[in-house]
Amino acid sequence: MRRRQFLLQTAGLAGATALGTAGLSGCSAETDTPLKLLVASYDKSVGSSIGDQWGSLIAAFKKAHPGIDVALERVPFAKLDQTLAQRVKDGRAPDIAQSNFFAPYAEDGKLYGASDLFDVRTEGDFIRSYAEAGMVNRVQYGLPFLASTPRLFYNKALFKQARVKAPRSWAELREAAQALKAIGVPTPYGLQLGPEAAEDEALAWLLADGGGYAGLTGYDFANPSNIDTLTWLRDNLVKPGLAGPDPKSLSRTDAYAQFLGGRIGMMIAHPVLMGAADKAEFPYAHAPFPKKLGGIAPPVGLNDWLMAFKQNGRREQCGTFLSYLYGRKSATAYGGGQSALPVTGSASDALRKDRRQRPMWDFIDQMPQAQFQPTTLGSWPEVRGAVRRRIGEAVAKDGSPKAVLEALDATAARAEL
Structure with a gap:
C-alpha cells in the first residue's frame, strides 16, 4: 500500500491509461444493467488520484457509448485482492476488476480471454512480453495496467x-x-x-x-x-x-x-x-x-492486472469498455505521465515520437525485453x-x-x- 501511495503522491496518474489502439468497432451492447468495475483507491493525500482519472475516463466512455452504464467501486488498495477473492467466492464477481493476480481465476475458468474481448488488431497490439506475462496455458487473461520497468x-x-x-x-x-x-x-x-x-x-x-x-x-x-x-x-x-x-x-x-x-x-x-x-x-x-x-x-516487468469475469455474462460490454480503455483515443486523452508506461505497441510508438515524453523513452524502449515474476502460476x-x-x-x-x-x-x- 505504501508503495502505491508513494507512486501516486510523487507523480499522479497522468499515465494510467497510456495504452493502445482501436478496439471492437460498431459494438453498442446496450443494457439496463450497469457494468460493474472494481478498482483500487488510494490515500486522500494523493494529488491527482486514480479516482479522478477513472471518473474522467468513464464520463468519456459514456459519451461515446451511451447505451452502457458503468458502476465504479473503489476499494482501498491494501484490501483489493482480499475483497475481490471474497466476492468471487461468494458468487458476486464484478464484471471487470483490478488486481495483483489473475492466474488463480483463470485456472478456475472464471475469466474471459483477450480473444473474447478484443478484435485481432487490438489483441495483437499488446507488447509481447506483457501479453505473455498475462497468459495461462497460452491464453491471455491478464490485461496489463499501471506498467513499469526499472x-x-x-x-x-x-x-x-x-x-x-x-x-x-x-x-x-x-x-x-x-x-x-x-x-x-x-x-x-x-x-x-x-x-x-x-x-x-x-x-x-x-x-x-x-x-x-x-x-x-x-x-x-x-x-x-x-x-x-x-x-x-x-x-x-x-x-x-x-x-x-x-x-x-x-x-x-x-x-x-x-x-x-x-x-x-x-x-x-x-x-x-x-x-x-x-x-x-x-x-x-x-x-x-x-x-x-x-x-x-x-x-523486471511490473504492473497490475485488469481482468473480465464471465459470471454475469457481460462479454460484449466488457470488451467494449476495455477496447475503449486500451484505445488510441484514451491514450491521447489520459496518457503521457510518469506513473505508468503504455502497454501496447501503437501507444508506445506514439509516446516515442513525442519529444515532450523524452524522459520516458529509455523506459519504454526496455519494455519488449521485460521479464516477469511467475504470474502465470496460480x-x-x-x-x-x-x-x-x-x-x-x-x-x-x-x-x-x-x-x-x-x-x-x-x-x-x-x-x-
Whole structure:
C-alpha cells in the first residue's frame, strides 16, 4: 500500500491509461444493467488520484457509448485482492476488476480471454512480453495496467564528488559503492529487500546473472545461478556495509525518500521517481541495470492486472469498455505521465515520437525485453508472500543463500500441491 501511495503522491496518474489502439468497432451492447468495475483507491493525500482519472475516463466512455452504464467501486488498495477473492467466492464477481493476480481465476475458468474481448488488431497490439506475462496455458487473461520497468538511478552530485560513473558491471557497481562510502554516503547502494517489494529487487539481481524464480517446468529457486547471485550480494555489498544497515528492512517507499534526501547513492527505481526528483530539482540520472560481467540486464516487468469475469455474462460490454480503455483515443486523452508506461505497441510508438515524453523513452524502449515474476502460476500469490518474508535473510551477514532458496522451493512445492 505504501508503495502505491508513494507512486501516486510523487507523480499522479497522468499515465494510467497510456495504452493502445482501436478496439471492437460498431459494438453498442446496450443494457439496463450497469457494468460493474472494481478498482483500487488510494490515500486522500494523493494529488491527482486514480479516482479522478477513472471518473474522467468513464464520463468519456459514456459519451461515446451511451447505451452502457458503468458502476465504479473503489476499494482501498491494501484490501483489493482480499475483497475481490471474497466476492468471487461468494458468487458476486464484478464484471471487470483490478488486481495483483489473475492466474488463480483463470485456472478456475472464471475469466474471459483477450480473444473474447478484443478484435485481432487490438489483441495483437499488446507488447509481447506483457501479453505473455498475462497468459495461462497460452491464453491471455491478464490485461496489463499501471506498467513499469526499472532502471539504475544514481545521484549525479555524489557520483561526481566520488569521481565515479554509472556502473556497467557488478564489479564497477561495487567500486562505485566503495567510493560513495568513502565520501560518507550512509547507503551507497539501496538494496530494497524489505517486505514491500523485495521480490522485484531480488528478481532484478537474479535476472542480471541468468537466474530467476522459475524455469520451463515451474519454480526453481535454488539453482546455482541464484545461489551465486545472493552470495555475491551478501559478500560484496552487505558485509562491507555498502548496502545500508539492514537491507531486509528497506522498503521501496523508504528507499525513494532516502535517495531524494541524499542518503542513498544509487538504487533500482521506476520512472515515477523522476517526477519527485524533478519537482525537488534533485540531481539524478539513470542507466540500465548491468549484468554481472557487463552488458545490459533484462529489466523486471511490473504492473497490475485488469481482468473480465464471465459470471454475469457481460462479454460484449466488457470488451467494449476495455477496447475503449486500451484505445488510441484514451491514450491521447489520459496518457503521457510518469506513473505508468503504455502497454501496447501503437501507444508506445506514439509516446516515442513525442519529444515532450523524452524522459520516458529509455523506459519504454526496455519494455519488449521485460521479464516477469511467475504470474502465470496460480500459486504465485502464496509463494510471493514467502519471497517477501524470506529473501532478505539470504543476504544477511550471517545468511545462507542456499538454505533460504531451498526453503522457498519447498514452500513453492507445497503451494503447487
